[in-house]
Structures are given as C-alpha cells and as structure tokens.
Amino acid sequence: MRAHSVLSGTEPRFYTDPAGVIMDIIFIDELRVTTLIGIYPREQSVPQTLEISLQIGTSTANAGSSDDIHDTIDYASVVERLRGDLEQSHFHLLEKLAEHVAGLLIKDFGACWVRVSVAKLGVMRGVRRAGVIIERSRPA
Numbered sequence: 001m002r003a004h005s006v007l008s009g010t011e012p013r014f015y016t017d018p019a020g021v022i023m024d025i026i027f028i029d030e031l032r033v034t035t036l037i038g039i040y041p042r043e044q045s046v047p048q049t050l051e052i053s054l055q056i057g058t059s060t061a062n063a064g065s066s067d068d069i070h071d072t073i074d075y076a077s078v079v080e081r082l083r084g085d086l087e088q089s090h091f092h093l094l095e096k097l098a099e100h101v102a103g104l105l106i107k108d109f110g111a112c113w114v115r116v117s118v119a120k121l122g123v124m125r126g127v128r129r130a131g132v133i134i135e136r137s138r139p140a
Contacts, residue, residue, distance in 0.1 A: 023112055024060040026073050029053045033083055036090040037097060037120070044090070050097075050118055051129065052082070056105055057113030073109050081108070094118045094132045102136040113137045 031052045036044060056073055063072035082101065091097040098116045105111040119131030 023057040026056040026058060026060070026075055027054060028056075028075055028079060031079060031082065033086045035086040035097070037092075037094065039092050047087075049121060050086075050094075051121055051131075052101065052119075053117040054078070054101070054105070055115040056109070056111045058111055073105075073111065078105070078109060094120065095134070098132050098134045099136075102134060106136060106138050111138070 031054070032049055033052060034047045034049050036046075037048055037050065038044060056075075056078070058073050060072050063069070065071075081104070085104070086097070089097075089100070091100070098118045101116045101118070102114045105114045105116075113135070114137075115133065115135045117131060117133045119129040121129055123130055
C-alpha cells in the first residue's frame, strides 16, 4: 500500500486507498484523552492521559465544493466521540486501544483508511512517549 504525502525526488507521492485511489487526509494531532490502560494493578485503577494522533483517509471533494460539514468527516465529532468512548473504557494494551479507535473511524465515520498513533506519556524514566502506530483500511 502506498501511503505517503512526501516528495520523493521530483515525483510527488499521495495517500491512496488499497485500490490505489488517491484520497484526502483529515488529521487530528496530539489529542489528549484520559482512560484506564495497562496491565499493572495501579494502571487498572488510575486513569492515564494518552496522546492520540489520527490521519483519516477520505474524500473531501464534496465538502470542498458544497462547504457543508455533512459532506465530510467532522473532526469535532470524532474528538467528542473518542473522548466519551475512551473515558468509559478499559484496555490492557495500547495495541487493543488503537484497533478500537481504527475500527470506530472506519465503521462509524466511514473512513477508507486510518493511521492511529497512541502514546503513553512519561511512563519510564528518560522516555517522553512510548506507543504504537497502526494503519488499517476498510475491507474491499
């Protein structure tokens, strides 16, 4: 899967879905959420703040023409949904939480492709962030 938005030499690369169709990206960077996450007893009883960054692949062409929020994925709705959902959830692993977020974006918000980055903050001495990044696509 080609999934880049950087220039390589003189040839631009674009984000694409699994079929190679160029898509647009809605992004949310460094969203802070609080949830129960972890395998250790203290982690299972004390909520932690996580940092989530999202890249959501979808077409924004209709919204670009219509100027109507209903023609795109509303990032404010995504943030509200994630905060509400994750505040009430408990996960043992960041990997499971990331899969949950990816599934929600694809199933409930209609994303074609997502990149989800989830990080714990300051969990080890000398480490600012530790986490996982996953990419998932809507089934063909």
